[in-house]
Amino acid sequence: MYFSFETIPAFAWVFIATFVIYLIKKPRISKNEPPMVPYKIPIIGHTLDYLFNTQNFLAECGRQYGDPFNIYVYGQVNTIAGNEIAHEVYRTDTFSKASATQDSFPLHRVLKSLERPETTEKIIKTIRQGISAKLPLYTERIQKQFMISINKKIGDCSNPKLIITANDNFSNMIARPVADVLVGQEISKNEDVVKAFADFTKDFTSILAIPPILSFIHPKVHTQVITLPLRFGWNPIGKHMITLKENLKPVLEKRLKDKEILGDKYEPPLDIIEYLLNDPEYGTKVITDDYLNKICEFLFIIVVVSILTTSRHITCALYDFAGRPELWDDIYEEQVRIDKECNGELSSQHINKMVKLDSFLRESLRTFDSSTPIIPHRCMESYTFKNGMTIPKGRIVKTNLMDIHYNTTAYGPEPRSFLPYYGLENKFPASRTDKNYFIFGAGKHACPGRFFAVNEIKIGMHKLILNYHIKTPSGKIEKKIHSGPLASPPVAGLIFENRKKH
Numbered sequence: 001m002y003f004s005f006e007t008i009p010a011f012a013w014v015f016i017a018t019f020v021i022y023l024i025k026k027p028r029i030s031k032n033e034p035p036m037v038p039y040k041i042p043i044i045g046h047t048l049d050y051l052f053n054t055q056n057f058l059a060e061c062g063r064q065y066g067d068p069f070n071i072y073v074y075g076q077v078n079t080i081a082g083n084e085i086a087h088e089v090y091r092t093d094t095f096s097k098a099s100a101t102q103d104s105f106p107l108h109r110v111l112k113s114l115e116r117p118e119t120t121e122k123i124i125k126t127i128r129q130g131i132s133a134k135l136p137l138y139t140e141r142i143q144k145q146f147m148i149s150i151n152k153k154i155g156d157c158s159n160p161k162l163i164i165t166a167n168d169n170f171s172n173m174i175a176r177p178v179a180d181v182l183v184g185q186e187i188s189k190n191e192d193v194v195k196a197f198a199d200f201t202k203d204f205t206s207i208l209a210i211p212p213i214l215s216f217i218h219p220k221v222h223t224q225v226i227t228l229p230l231r232f233g234w235n236p237i238g239k240h241m242i243t244l245k246e247n248l249k250p251v252l253e254k255r256l257k258d259k260e261i262l263g264d265k266y267e268p269p270l271d272i273i274e275y276l277l278n279d280p281e282y283g284t285k286v287i288t289d290d291y292l293n294k295i296c297e298f299l300f301i302i303v304v305v306s307i308l309t310t311s312r313h314i315t316c317a318l319y320d321f322a323g324r325p326e327l328w329d330d331i332y333e334e335q336v337r338i339d340k341e342c343n344g345e346l347s348s349q350h351i352n353k354m355v356k357l358d359s360f361l362r363e364s365l366r367t368f369d370s371s372t373p374i375i376p377h378r379c380m381e382s383y384t385f386k387n388g389m390t391i392p393k394g395r396i397v398k399t400n401l402m403d404i405h406y407n408t409t410a411y412g413p414e415p416r417s418f419l420p421y422y423g424l425e426n427k428f429p430a431s432r433t434d435k436n437y438f439i440f441g442a443g444k445h446a447c448p449g450r451f452f453a454v455n456e457i458k459i460g461m462h463k464l465i466l467n468y469h470i471k472t473p474s475g476k477i478e479k480k481i482h483s484g485p486l487a488s489p490p491v492a493g494l495i496f497e498n499r500k501k502h
């Protein structure tokens with residue numbers, strides 16, 4: 001290779017810049033901090049191990065350095081909290097999930113109302129009062145919506161049919177009941193609205209595909225750069241906003257008019273838009289464009305937190321079921337018994353009776369295999385853990401979910417093996433958070449949508465298992481896809497074949 005004399009200054013500059021970055025970014029760990037895991041390459045630190053060998057790397061660090069420990073990733077020191085420490089993080093107000101999430105998931109850039117903490121509080125209240133507390137009233141509608149999706153997406157499988165799950169992970173199947181609950185029975189019939197709900201998160205997350213290389217300088221630089229197109233007018237989700245606004249407007253106007261004409265005789269439909277119309281802060285007398293924007297933003301925030309998560313987990317649970325023929329008869333028999341009992345019309349009591357399916361789902365959620373959940377926490381003030389270790393203000397703390405979900409004290413000597421009836425035997429339903437089960441977080445910020453999510457997945461699986469034999473193409477358990485610390489469902493596809501009518 002030939003280097004000209006003129007290239008020497010360029011090399012010198014690169015060297016000087018690297019050296020300056022090295023000096024600025026050199027982690028400074030104070031005396032009482034969790035131990036810093038040693039690393040060999042300056043600046044890069046543990047980034048490669050964290051990205052390409054996450055599970056083994058974190059497990060080995062835990063074995064050698066205890067809980068918690070510090071690693072150096074993308075130019076930042078992160079504290080990794082495992083089974084002993086994570087509970088403290090989730091239960092202490094010094095740690096903010098909202099502040100940490102804005103860097104890694106800048107949804108507030110497109111849904112501006114998220115910049116106000118009151119919006120999140122209102123959303124949580126709405127989910128608790130408007131969805132969780134009313135779940136029994138929604139059951140019939142949710143199952144109808146599932147059957148529409150199942151018939152459209154899977155349909156007649158007299159001959160075995162391979163359904164590839166890679167692109168959407170059944171998000172359409174989940175989007176339909178979510179649309180029914182959020183915007184009501186009339187609007188959710190519109191396929192464009194269902195598609196907008198199903199695609200919204202996927203389209204938004206397309207901007208997150210850029211690897212956080214610039215975080216080596218500072219995480220805010222990365223966030224600023226990836227959101228540049230958004231600030232200059234490119235909005236990947238604008239079309240979904242328009243679809244929802246167009247469909248909401250006439251329905252909201254009609255409801256206001258009916259209310260005025262019918263007075264006390266008005267029968268309020270059960271859905272979140274009606275809940276919002278009756279809310280002192282979100283109610284209105286006229287449907288203006290500003291009002292529609294406000295309501296659509298609110299609804300799409302719920303869409304983001306609910307559809308991708310639930311569809312990812314129903315898909316994983318189906319793969320877990322399809323790859324374990326030894327469980328098929330037992331779980332199928334439970335569904336047949338309940339189906340006969342309710343004559344095909346599930347109520348919430350019948351869903352509560354799906355105890356084997358619930359236990360199976362809990363196990364699928366427990367063994368999901370994400371090493372750190374996408375929900376990091378930022379330490380808002382210097383904090384001393386109960387074990388005496390201190391971390392500084394601003395430090396990001398990530399939960400080592402595997403350390404919690406695969407702890408031998410709770411799950412025995414083989415905690416990675418699939419224990420389908422662990423929840424049933426120990427009376428731990430899939431929606432209950434517990435110190436050994438963090439898939440829905442913990443403490444006062446634990447997922448408020450978990451009852452809805454578990455209900456949806458159980459209804460969906462119940463109907464699918466009743467109607468089809470479900471297998472993997474290989475006949476074996478399919479491997480999940482890992483990208484860094486995150487896991488996603490396998491992509492091999494699932495084979496559906498009609499069952500003979502029972």
Ligand code: HEM
Binds near residue numbers: 097305309310442
């Ligand atoms: C299987 C599906 C789901 C999973 C695995 C999941 C998981 C989580 C996790 C891990 C958190 C953070 C909890 C914490 O910080 O302690 C969370 C928060 C949240 N989830 Fe879910 N979620 C699911 C479905 C849903 C659904 C269906 C909804 C809405 C209907 C929802 C709404 C929310 C909201 C609003 C928060 C923020 C709570 C807060 O900050 O206080 N989630 N979820």
